Amino acid sequence: MAAKMTLIGGRSNKQGTSLCASKFGAEYIELSSTVEMNLEDMARLGLTNDSKVRLRSAVGEVVVRCKGRQTKDLPPGILFMTYGPVSSELMSSETAGTGMPISKNVEVEVEPVLVPASDGG
């Protein structure tokens, strides 16, 4: 089951502090590989915190970990990820003559990644 959602890229405190340490550090890699998702959307897709999901845009796809947010904080159908190498994979190079690729409001398909029981996941 896949759902169409809108991905917003942005900054966060932890992303900012962890990139000062190193973009190759475990904290930065984990933060930039996590997508925040509305809890109702997660339930509908059979996802829980730390479930893996595949995000697919017109130009690329990534597998990330998901983290639930209440509806008052993140409306249904909206995803949030901190900027980084992972979110960039989903960004088109089309700039419409401005130089600016769109990294907010990227249309993505969201699909749970089934983990075999033997993986313990």
Add this chain to the structure above:
Amino acid sequence: MGENTKIVADATCTFCGCVCDDMVLTVDLEHHRIIKSENACVLGKAWFKEHGIEERPYALIDGREATTEEAVEEAAQILAEARFPIIYGLSDTTCEAQRVAVAIADMVGGNLDTTTSVCHGPSGIAFQGVGESTASLGEIKNRADMVVFWGGNPAEAHPRLFTRYAVTPKGMYVPNGKKDRTIVLVDVRRTLSTPVADIFVQVKPRSDFEVLWALRALVKGRKVDPSVEERTGVSLAVLEDLVTRMKSCNFGALLFGMGLTMNRGRHFNSGALLALATDLNEFTHWVAKPVRGHGNVTGADNVVSWQTGFPFGVNFARGYPRFNPGEFTTVDVLARGDADAALIIASDPASNFPKAAIEHLKRIPVITLDPKATHTSQLARVAFTTATYGISVAGTVYRMDDVPITLRPAFESPYPSDEQILTAIRERVRDLLGGNRLPAGTPLAATVS
């Protein structure tokens, strides 16, 4: 205080565009690190803590350790031989280094662009079309009794924008600080910034332009159909209330983020907000400022503007500067596969550019200057380790409101500054080319004085 520590007062944090210049740093001179940073926000504390002296090679050529001199020679050869070299980044270095980078671009007939093109570049385009009603952050602190944050999350990206300039500080005409201000936040989602706002306006994604245009209509006394709510998620009553408050305040400030520029509409969004500020000046005083990300991205705009006449996306291939976003901006140049060499200063496009652009970076010789290892330095032919500006390098940076600020370094670094490396590259390129490269197709007669 031990013998091996010192205090640096009035030091400057260059993590973000707030460029707070009231830091009090305690420096461990023996271990070359900052052990305490009073007045810094959470981001500033991490910036100072994590920028000590790391044991890294002075330079790498194809991943092998090299001397600075060898790396300068290799970099100069790459730039002198390239037909379409690009120079990019510059938002996390001093104005002095930025100036030398412009000189190199001019000398090699290259393409010069800064991280502005993927930040507030669309706002830069809008400034040219609409104009900017501007103010310093000091004026906003002392006068603004209504502040609208649009499409940004300062609590996480620019924490002291709230506490030092625009929300809580007491000012000359707002003596009670936040109590004297109406704070509005416009965003598509709730963030850590939302609790600061007296009024939170949650817009539907891709609706900023429509909301701004509806506000403009209401400011001008035009009728707006209630169906605006269905399109934007914001009711007519909320918009009318907002306009009443905006027209009746004494001094209003619109501080806007990349929620406008990185979105569908881009420069049209920024332009609509700038036009709203202009409209409101029929009734009371309003200003609009983009909230800028990196510590000296505003300096990059200033330096590139005063040296070339344009703020970013400048090409020297014809021997004179031409400005054309979409053609000479780096994402476009790389995604088209035009560039045949790249000099990247204090930036990491390999971690934040679209895939098509990164793929081309992997195909061409890349030169990087950075205090830390980055995704871009890892794919570079030549990677210099440089000293961190503001911590080990003196110079000038511009705050997001275009106010220049002097840096007070905390300790010396064994690594050279960006300016020193760029100057050495410029001198060697000058030797190799015998002066500025002549544009392709220049008639021989044009070379005779």
